[in-house]
Amino acid sequence: MNNLIYIIRWPREQHDTYNYGATISFDDSDRVSYASPMMPPGQALHTWHSATNYITQKTGPALPLLKQGVRYHIAAQFNESPAESVYVAIRFFDEDKLVVDEQFFNAEGGRFTYPFGAVRYDIALVNASHQSLTFDFLELAEQRVWGNFEFDYDSNGGLLSATPKQFDDVADSELVLTQKNFTTVSCNLNTQRPIFYLLLNQRTTNNRDKTDLKLKHAYQMVMEKIAHLTDGTPQPGKIHLSRQGTQPDYVMQEMQGLLNDSE
Template sequence: MTTNIYLKNNFVFKVDWDMNNTTTYTYGAKIGSDVDTFSYSNPMMAQAVKIHTWYSQTSYTHQRFSPTLPLLKSGPNYTINSAYHAFPDKSIFTQIDFFNSYGQKIDNFITDSQQINFNFPDEATSYQINLVNASSQKLVFKSLLIFESTSDVTSYYFDVDRQLILSSNDTNKVVNISFNNCLNHLITMPRDLDINNTKVIVDPYLNFKMLDDILMNNKKELFDKIINYCKMLDSQMLNKKIIFSGYCLFDSVLAILISQLFPSSKVNVCLNFEKLLRLEKELSSSSIEMLLNMISEMYSNEKMG
């Protein structure tokens, strides 16, 4: 059975594993990274030791690094989704510590669940998230997602089983498929859409570096979740032609890439697409040229059709 968590807002904050050594327990550790994952192995590490810590508040003078967690407020419900694989299973705990304005810890909780729902304490002004060792042999980490959640039905929900953010509309009316914008650690979903005929599909773990890897190394498996969902939609669309639409640069690039796997589809990209694409620093020049050639070929095919 699918579990849905509704988003109160149209944005999600993504937290990556920052590479600052002062926040990671490195003694005896074997550490590696790939385009979409961070691996950590330390079989001799004692239990209950913190492997890694993220902070919402720091003193750069003393700690020499900046906060990596968003500021939260008391009252709303929050959800943290942790995307990682621990070996063996359940060998990593997540501990959240809450602090008051004097830096005193006022509350905390610890869990082995990767789906955490909580309220920010009234007296708290900052917090820390820790990954804690519980006899882990290896950890392969993607990201943490933090968003404000609600029990009400809203425009978007997080599908826990698929690990996708989806719009809540009836898929039988869908003509357009759109995606999300990605700006640093902030993932935003479109606000002003014709929600009746546009389905928004968001893989919150994708970013520009992964899109570059898809283009340069043909790693289409990196967006398998979106592809599989699009195929499911395509089978329900009663022979309608899919229109993949982008409203910003990131979703436009996704629209182009995914449309390649749906030969009869059409693509709409954002205004000033070529200009924005040439200015994007996280895409290689080769990837940019490939995308420009793809969109040029699409336009040529439309004219010929």
């Protein structure tokens, strides 16, 4: 059984983004700064789809397939001004493209069940009365997975940490360097030990100086997190390094060097 959490980013293509009078910018970590203060309430800032018509929409599906009758958890990493001025809406559609259910959440998110009879779904960031928004990503996982882990995200370094709610404080941990050129990245949590995902992109890894800084920051955050989790255990276990997706070889080599220096 796969234990996956999906990280859903805001794509740089603007096909499903409300851009009339909007200012939109992306930083090197794919964090989005968005502002459209004159946008009417109820309008979607951006919408992700689980099924698309490429001819008309010029883009492929951005959301994972979900299972009917299964309980899921969604959360969002964003900050809006003023507070509670952007919310997350999920709409579920049947074969006739009719809405069979609709759920609404704030950034903290919550649980929902994928309805029987639904064949596709959309997720949208919807305006209430925002002045500005800083968005990192959405998180989506089965509730059984979400309930077994504590999640934390360092937005400055792009480091997602998932800690089992029950684990041995001298257990090994995992660090995964992930770089995929997709809107949605799946992170595998088939483990009973702490796991860290460093989210990279081509714009960063094409610049070695920026990559060096990102790796050093991530390394420091991982070491601090492990020290906190193990409560200062002298030998908290080994950090196993791996990678997901395509990235330059030097990225793995430099992170492995940092880890070797700590042993």
